[in-house]
Amino acid sequence: MPERSALRFTVLGTVQGVGFRPYVHRLATGLGLDGWVANTGGHVEGAVAGRSDAVARFGRRLGADAPVLARVRQVLLSAASTHPPAPGSGFAVRPSSPGLNGTAAREIPPDAATCADCLQELFNPGNRRYRYPFINCTNCGPRATVIEDLPYDRAHTTMRDFRLCPACADEYRDPADRRFHAEPLACPSCGPQLSWNGLEAEAALGAAVTVIRRGGIVAVKGLGGYQLVCDATDQACVTELRRRKRRPSKPFAVMAQDVAAARQLASVWKTERRLLDSPVRPVVLLHARVPSPIAPAVHPGTHRVGLFLPTTGLHHLLLHDLARPLVVTSGNIADEPIATDDAEARLQLDGIADGFLIHDRPIRARYDDSVVQAVGRTVITVRRARGLAPAPMPLPRPATIPLVAVGAQLKHTFA
Numbered sequence: 001m002p003e004r005s006a007l008r009f010t011v012l013g014t015v016q017g018v019g020f021r022p023y024v025h026r027l028a029t030g031l032g033l034d035g036w037v038a039n040t041g042g043h044v045e046g047a048v049a050g051r052s053d054a055v056a057r058f059g060r061r062l063g064a065d066a067p068v069l070a071r072v073r074q075v076l077l078s079a080a081s082t083h084p085p086a087p088g089s090g091f092a093v094r095p096s097s098p099g100l101n102g103t104a105a106r107e108i109p110p111d112a113a114t115c116a117d118c119l120q121e122l123f124n125p126g127n128r129r130y131r132y133p134f135i136n137c138t139n140c141g142p143r144a145t146v147i148e149d150l151p152y153d154r155a156h157t158t159m160r161d162f163r164l165c166p167a168c169a170d171e172y173r174d175p176a177d178r179r180f181h182a183e184p185l186a187c188p189s190c191g192p193q194l195s196w197n198g199l200e201a202e203a204a205l206g207a208a209v210t211v212i213r214r215g216g217i218v219a220v221k222g223l224g225g226y227q228l229v230c231d232a233t234d235q236a237c238v239t240e241l242r243r244r245k246r247r248p249s250k251p252f253a254v255m256a257q258d259v260a261a262a263r264q265l266a267s268v269w270k271t272e273r274r275l276l277d278s279p280v281r282p283v284v285l286l287h288a289r290v291p292s293p294i295a296p297a298v299h300p301g302t303h304r305v306g307l308f309l310p311t312t313g314l315h316h317l318l319l320h321d322l323a324r325p326l327v328v329t330s331g332n333i334a335d336e337p338i339a340t341d342d343a344e345a346r347l348q349l350d351g352i353a354d355g356f357l358i359h360d361r362p363i364r365a366r367y368d369d370s371v372v373q374a375v376g377r378t379v380i381t382v383r384r385a386r387g388l389a390p391a392p393m394p395l396p397r398p399a400t401i402p403l404v405a406v407g408a409q410l411k412h413t414f415a
């Protein structure tokens with residue numbers, strides 16, 4: 001009989017809400033190991049047992065090929081001398097536990113833009129999530145804007161009131177499914193729904209699309225707050241948005257359907273393309289084409305235009321159905337914070353928006369869009385928000401004294 005050994009592991013970093021437990025499950029079962037994995041406090045813990053060579057390989061690979069959204073800071077391994085997993089007991093994702101109040105940072109992952117697999121499903125008429133705006137999986141979707149606490153479980157997110165339907169529950173429990181333990185998992189029959197003045201789902205989206213197509217301004221409830229959306233090619237409409245929002249000249253960000261559409265509006269070099277297409281989906285400051293289909297009122301007095309690609313299923317649907325670049329800007333007046341509460345948004349945006357495209361999931365945390373600029377291959381972060389925050393920024397070298405960093409003038413950042 002081959003020699004058997006066991007290993008305990010703890011993984012620190014941004015490892016919850018990024019598909020890490022499913023990844024460990026695949027790694028362990030692929031090597032034929034018994035054991036378990038769980039979210040504990042702010043990190044991931046577990047144990048494996050099996051053939052010594054397979055256990056050793058597990059220890060070497062753990063964290064090395066982690067999911068794209070994970071940020072592994074440390075992997076701690078030790079021999080599992082007490083209660084090693086029994087032979088043939090299989091591998092399980094155990095219920096989360098609050099853990100001890102250790103010193104390890106509790107890292108809540110930022111939101112991630114709709115991944116390529118979900119995008120393919122979103123526009124596949126045969127898929128049960130066809131045109132479902134809240135589509136997500138373990139590799140994409142809302143995180144910081146829905147998580148209320150760690151350990152990362154549905155019960156600790158704003159999705160807890162949406163009870164999984166049988167089909168979603170099957171996906172959630174199936175280790176082979178790409179939505180295995182995807183906590184914000186949702187579908188048209190059990191997840192959040194769009195609404196617009198008494199209309200629901202497709203009818204609500206259709207009403208918003210019609211208003212925008214006719215030159216109107218729509219308030220859209222996004223992930224991290226309300227946004228104001230209108231046709232970026234319509235000079236009269238953008239001018240009216242400036243008047244109503246009391247924002248005379250500061251440029252508006254423009255959302256384009258994909259990289260090809262962005263290239264019609266601005267020159268996009270290699271680094272900029274990577275930024276546009278990344279899960280962060282920041283607003284990227286680019287040199288606008290001359291002439292450009294974008295209305296001059298979008299970025300008056302500057303050749304720079306801030307472009308970004310759709311961040312959620314809802315934005316993909318809006319861009320697809322309208323087939324034109326859209327101004328997507330924070331839903332507020334002048335320097336007020338972006339609105340997140342439904343009643344507050346109605347009050348604040350009543351005189352600005354011609355209609356409200358909303359949904360029934362509360363917004364846990366306020367997030368504006370991130371803004372970046374590439375200078376050659378160097379990336380300058382102008383505003384660190386959705387998609388980047390609240391992920392910690394590692395210091396280039398350890399601090400020898402306790403430090404506090406506070407910035408910036410209008411958007412607060414504390415470290």
Ligand SMILES: [Zn+2]
Nearest residue numbers: 115118137140
């Ligand atoms: Zn996805």
Ligand SMILES: [Zn+2]
Nearest residue numbers: 165168187190
């Ligand atoms: Zn469902």
